[in-house]
Amino acid sequence: MIKLENVWKVYADGTEAVKDVSLEINEGEFCIFLGPSGCGKTTSLKMINRLIPLSRGKIYVNGVDTMKLNPNMLRRDIGYAIQNIGLFPHLTVEENIATVPRLKKWPKAKQRSRAEELLHLVGMDPATFIDRYPSELSGGQQQRIGVARCLGADPPILLMDEPFGAIDPITRTKLQDEFLKIQAKIKKTIAFVTHDIHEAIKMGDRIALMKNGELIQYTDPTTLLQQPKDKFVRDFVGADRTLKSLQLSRVRDVMRQPPLTVKVEEEPGQVKARMQQEGTTWSMLTDQDNHFLGWITSEDLDPTRSLREIMKPPTVTAVPETPLNDALSMMLSSTIGTLSVLDEDGRLLGVLSFDMIREVLGEQETGRKGG
Amino acid sequence: MSKTIILIILLVLLLGVTVWMTALGEVGIFKMAPPGKVLRSTLRHVQIVGAAEALAILVGIPVGFFATRRALRYVSPVLVGIANVGQTIPTLAFIGIAGAVLGMGYQAAVVALFIYAMLPIIRNTYAGIRSVDPAVIEAARGMGMSRWQVTWKVELPLARPVIIAGIRTSTVVNVGTAAVAGMIGAGGLGELIVTGIAVRVMQLTIQGAAPTAALAIILDAALGGLEEAVTPRGLKILKEKQWQQ
Numbered sequence: 001m002i003k004l005e006n007v008w009k010v011y012a013d014g015t016e017a018v019k020d021v022s023l024e025i026n027e028g029e030f031c032i033f034l035g036p037s038g039c040g041k042t043t044s045l046k047m048i049n050r051l052i053p054l055s056r057g058k059i060y061v062n063g064v065d066t067m068k069l070n071p072n073m074l075r076r077d078i079g080y081a082i083q084n085i086g087l088f089p090h091l092t093v094e095e096n097i098a099t100v101p102r103l104k105k106w107p108k109a110k111q112r113s114r115a116e117e118l119l120h121l122v123g124m125d126p127a128t129f130i131d132r133y134p135s136e137l138s139g140g141q142q143q144r145i146g147v148a149r150c151l152g153a154d155p156p157i158l159l160m161d162e163p164f165g166a167i168d169p170i171t172r173t174k175l176q177d178e179f180l181k182i183q184a185k186i187k188k189t190i191a192f193v194t195h196d197i198h199e200a201i202k203m204g205d206r207i208a209l210m211k212n213g214e215l216i217q218y219t220d221p222t223t224l225l226q227q228p229k230d231k232f233v234r235d236f237v238g239a240d241r242t243l244k245s246l247q248l249s250r251v252r253d254v255m256r257q258p259p260l261t262v263k264v265e266e267e268p269g270q271v272k273a274r275m276q277q278e279g280t281t282w283s284m285l286t287d288q289d290n291h292f293l294g295w296i297t298s299e300d301l302d303p304t305r306s307l308r309e310i311m312k313p314p315t316v317t318a319v320p321e322t323p324l325n326d327a328l329s330m331m332l333s334s335t336i337g338t339l340s341v342l343d344e345d346g347r348l349l350g351v352l353s354f355d356m357i358r359e360v361l362g363e364q365e366t367g368r369k370g371g
Numbered sequence: 372m373s374k375t376i377i378l379i380i381l382l383v384l385l386l387g388v389t390v391w392m393t394a395l396g397e398v399g400i401f402k403m404a405p406p407g408k409v410l411r412s413t414l415r416h417v418q419i420v421g422a423a424e425a426l427a428i429l430v431g432i433p434v435g436f437f438a439t440r441r442a443l444r445y446v447s448p449v450l451v452g453i454a455n456v457g458q459t460i461p462t463l464a465f466i467g468i469a470g471a472v473l474g475m476g477y478q479a480a481v482v483a484l485f486i487y488a489m490l491p492i493i494r495n496t497y498a499g500i501r502s503v504d505p506a507v508i509e510a511a512r513g514m515g516m517s518r519w520q521v522t523w524k525v526e527l528p529l530a531r532p533v534i535i536a537g538i539r540t541s542t543v544v545n546v547g548t549a550a551v552a553g554m555i556g557a558g559g560l561g562e563l564i565v566t567g568i569a570v571r572v573m574q575l576t577i578q579g580a581a582p583t584a585a586l587a588i589i590l591d592a593a594l595g596g597l598e599e600a601v602t603p604r605g606l607k608i609l610k611e612k613q614w615q616q
Binding site: 049051071072073074075076080082083084085086087088089090091092099100103133134135136149150152159 | 504506507508509510511512513514515516517520525528529603604605606608609612
């Protein structure tokens with residue numbers, strides 16, 4: 001879909017910003033350009049839509065040499081989002097989102113319906129927001145509009161230059177999660193620049209790690225973490241790369257069935273017997289519809305009190321999509337060290353413990369030594 | 372609201388004074404200008420200001436705009452520097468120099484006023500275009516707007532309030548400068564003022580000065596209204612927010 005072939009960027013003063021970079025991004029792939037500032041990642045990105053002219057080499061989009069295309073036409077078929085967003089302050093949300101459709105002279109009604117559709121996609125109510133101006137939105141909302149705008153005319157390719165870089169960490173995590181969900185639906189080919197290794201591992205199918213204008217390693221996140229090519233890569237991904245690799249797994253991959261679940265109306269004495277039988281000191285309490293209510297430990301069991309009275313309500317819960325590193329920190333903050341995994345309606349799906357995570361880390365350790 | 376009332380009272384006063392002075396007919400041995408003459412002088416004044424201002428807008432906006440282009444980035448500091456320094460020259464001195472260099476009469480006055488009126492327009496156009504967030508322009512280019520589309524759809528609309536503010540300043544100053552240009556034989560209301568000063572008849576000076584002041588006030592109010600009308604709604608909301616912070 002996108003192919004860089006021996007691409008160079010040399011400025012008039014002799015600075016070599018990008019040196020002989022070759023890589024290919026396949027259709028539907030989420031490719032991250034990662035590296036410290038000044039490594040040439042943004043320059044590489046901007047050469048794809050010709051915002052920066054390339055000095056040597058070739059860039060193909062859909063098999064066509066980009067130098068053979070009119071740059072404005074090329075750009076209208078490639079979505080573009082940047083860190084500073086750059087929404088047009090004098091235009092409404094609708095007009096901002098429909099920038100490229102307007103350039104492409106879509107009918108007015110189609111522009112509006114597309115803007116509504118995209119507002120839905122980025123989780124904003126069209127009726128509330130479509131006629132507002134950017135200055136009436138929060139930073140996070142503006143960034144959502146920035147994402148919606150780059151999807152305006154439904155381009156197959158998106159170029160994103162640190163689109164979540166200027167946002168507070170909590171909103172950033174939220175936007176990242178939402179964007180991953182959106183990408184799962186729309187399957188665009190994405191080139192995404194970041195200097196944040198966590199963001200790269202979380203978002204990317206493949207990571208192009210750059211240094212001083214050179215492409216050092218181009219591979220999937222797991223390989224980058226487990227088989228760093230040289231000292232630079234090892235240093236860049238960080239000494240805690242074992243922990244970081246937890247980010248690559250989700251709770252759903254590791255969770256197990258709880259050893260014992262009991263229903264809320266069961267007799268305490270009966271429950272005690274079942275726990276002894278199963279050889280466990282705790283069990284999980286649910287209602288008729290399997291909604292998780294809380295934890296029951298054997299020392300709290302009291303024949304005179306109902307299960308509902310003695311249960312400990314959960315302080316934190318996870319969903320199957322929670323990354324393992326987040327799950328680990330949740331466990332560390334909870335008293336029990338075991339995490340309940342629930343669906344969106346609060347129904348019990350499984351359970352996660354330290355031991356299960358330790359097993360995953362052990363497997364990765366052997367895998368790395370083996371490889 | 373109260374602003375409008377003050378404005379109307381002021382205008383009524385100034386025009387009343389003009390009518391009163393004209394009604395005097397004569398002061399001592401000096402005849403006041405007859406009503407027809409006052410009217411013609413006023414129209415002449417408007418004509419001088421209009422001609423100079425039109426030229427200043429036609430030339431000033433493109434000059435200010437092109438000064439922001441990358442290709443002219445070595446020339447623009449000089450241009451903007453001239454515009455800034457030029458504005459510090461006092462009106463009287465400027466007209467004096469212009470009279471010496473360009474000669475006397477209507478055309479010389481219009482040329483002098485045009486040059487003087489162009490300076491705030493160049494400066495404001497330059498500042499207005501430069502104040503557009505580079506991220507907005509990068510986004511526009513990145514989405515496939517041509518250079519002209521970026522200028523027409525992004526840069527000029529965003530710079531428009533600042534450019535109009537420049538025209539407003541320039542016009543108001545121009546009304547005053549045109550009065551001074553009476554000294555170099557431009558005609559207009561300046562002629563009455565200058566004559567009044569020369570023969571030391573206060574009433575004659577006021578007969579020219581009052582309508583000049585009224586003209587400046589009217590034009591300022593009109594252009595203020597235009598400035599308000601052409602400011603995009605999104606920018607007004609942004610400004611209000613910035614005020615609150």
